[in-house]
Amino acid sequence: MRISDDPSTDPADYEFSHQLRVRFAETDAMGIVHHSRYLPMMEEARVAYLRHVGHPYQTIRDEGIEMNVLEAWLRYRRPLVFDDVVDVNVNLAAVERASFQMGYLLTVAGEVRATGITAHGAVTPEGRPTRLPAWLRDVR
Amino acid sequence: MRISDDPSTDPADYEFSHQLRVRFAETDAMGIVHHSRYLPMMEEARVAYLRHVGHPYQTIRDEGIEMNVLEAWLRYRRPLVFDDVVDVNVNLAAVERASFQMGYLLTVAGEVRATGITAHGAVTPEGRPTRLPAWLRDVR
Amino acid sequence: MRISDDPSTDPADYEFSHQLRVRFAETDAMGIVHHSRYLPMMEEARVAYLRHVGHPYQTIRDEGIEMNVLEAWLRYRRPLVFDDVVDVNVNLAAVERASFQMGYLLTVAGEVRATGITAHGAVTPEGRPTRLPAWLRDVR
């Protein structure tokens, strides 16, 4: 699996959007959100997306499937700062037999802040690769 | 269990010391280490202490005992900043049948920065309280 | 300043409540929320409280006042887990000339999970103690 897409900067290209507010604890001494803190925001939006399509992540976990992260890519276009209200736009970008990619666009009041991609594989709780659930292959 | 001790600000009162360096990711927009980030530093020192007394935390976990945190208390006396080399002094402050307390003193070049206490209980992986390992009751 | 109150476990004793959902990134290998992650949740609720009483934290910062944390105390009564919807109940617990305390009660569906206190001092951006804003002394 290779990360292949360059995510769109147009929110209209995304199927789902999740809103959150930047915590003070997410900032760093440069006065902006630390670059490592975008991944948990994208994860929160991914979890909200799965809930939205009727498959809460905890349910998937209860059925014996973990979705671990194989790759992640981020482009920081303009810093997020404390108290920003962020729209994390989410897309299911590619689905294969045992893995899928999701694309992200983070905006504040419509202004682009960051784009990202995560690639995921389905694994058993013991960490062995397994097939993706059928609904995920059919969700699009 | 109640947190009862006011930890000493004299490093000589501590049995063990662990050194670490402040990460940039631990700072916040006030330019200092975020107050939530002291707890992982204290945890890192606690884990180093357990290794030092011959009982690495992972070994304890492998034997079916988790040591969850029941209480935590912190006094921030002077901020830590990026790149500070911190001595985390550690003490086993109180040991009872199913719980124990640890005291902490954080210094930079001998100067006091923070004190803290954590109280822990022994639990099974399912989260049920269990007796402390005998060595912990005997360690002092 | 000393932390003095034992926060109530009755949500009715709190003036304000802020709801959030536990992120997967906040869990640890014990399968529960890491004990250091409660402080950012309490901070998020504190920031929401300040917004609620008409004084957003960023506005306070823009007026040249930082509210640093002097002490923090937490009692973990029952673990939070991934995806829990948490009500963080907040109280302004004590106000003095240059410092104040806040009390917290974290519940999930009405069930008590944790209580906490934070003590704060007003400081200038250079870190010098300064008087609390008048509105904060009058807010109760």
Next chain:
Amino acid sequence: MRISDDPSTDPADYEFSHQLRVRFAETDAMGIVHHSRYLPMMEEARVAYLRHVGHPYQTIRDEGIEMNVLEAWLRYRRPLVFDDVVDVNVNLAAVERASFQMGYLLTVAGEVRATGITAHGAVTPEGRPTRLPAWLRDVR
């Protein structure tokens, strides 16, 4: 600027190596290190590299240059777990007029765990792009 290199999985291809130990606070409920936690490890190694070449990051900051992160890419090849002793191998992978890339290889006892790239730009404390310090262009 585009992230272009695929970092080598051979430690011999790296100019510098920094060792750290995985904290319990860095794990998640899958029992492995959370994917967002690799970036602070890479940052810690980057800071150690800059110190190693005689230009501590705080000195660079004191001279009015921040090195913000423009892009980040990570490939998670095999999970890190609690207490792993990680060698973070670092390379200065590309240097241009106002930006540079660094490559990373994370190994545990010689075994590959992850690779990554970060791309950085030099900015003033106000966030305006500025030229890279001369020493950085000459360091290789």
